[in-house]
Amino acid sequence: xxxxxxxxxxxxxxxxxxxxxxxxxxxVHNCCKSCTNGIVKAGTSAKDVTVTAEGETVxxxxxxxxNAKKAVEAILDAGYYGKSSDESAATASTTxxxxxxxxxxxxxxxLCCGKCVTAMTDAVKAVPGVTEYDxxxxxxxxxxxxxxxxxxxxxxxxxAGFHGTVK
Numbered sequence: 001x002x003x004x005x006x007x008x009x010x011x012x013x014x015x016x017x018x019x020x021x022x023x024x025x026x027x028v029h030n031c032c033k034s035c036t037n038g039i040v041k042a043g044t045s046a047k048d049v050t051v052t053a054e055g056e057t058v059x060x061x062x063x064x065x066x067n068a069k070k071a072v073e074a075i076l077d078a079g080y081y082g083k084s085s086d087e088s089a090a091t092a093s094t095t096x097x098x099x100x101x102x103x104x105x106x107x108x109x110x111l112c113c114g115k116c117v118t119a120m121t122d123a124v125k126a127v128p129g130v131t132e133y134d135x136x137x138x139x140x141x142x143x144x145x146x147x148x149x150x151x152x153x154x155x156x157x158x159x160a161g162f163h164g165t166v167k
Contacts (some may be wrong), residue, residue: 048062
């Protein structure tokens with residue numbers, strides 16, 4: 001009887017040690033095979049992580065919460081954004097910058113094809129006060145002009161499934 005209890009406890013501990021962390025990102029821009037490949041490549045750059053991207057949903061499965069967070073960070077760094085099912089794994093800044101900008105350079109946003117450019121253009125055009133933008137296929141940066149806030153620009157990009165840095 002005592003051996004059975006010990007074995008059961010060992011199996012329970014082994015099960016806990018092998019528990020996986022799953023994080024789901026919803027609303028990620030993923031319009032083509034290049035987007036899908038970019039998301040998977042970025043996410044799997046973290047150790048012991050698998051990533052699937054189906055439509056606007058990205059699923060990250062990791063042996064540890066820390067590696068799942070690294071995968072989310074890598075996906076953001078690759079220019080994609082999605083609302084996380086696990087807020088502790090989310091790293092996008094939620095700081096509101098209400099300072100009015102007249103010119104901003106956006107870096108790090110994913111723009112692999114014409115559909116990406118169209119989606120980003122629609123997101124930028126929706127920002128109150130934006131009057132000009134220069135968004136091109138495969139560009140590493142683009143410029144936005146007008147009178148707008150950084151928080152409005154980032155919020156619109158995030159809503160469209162993109163992430164970037166405003167300078």
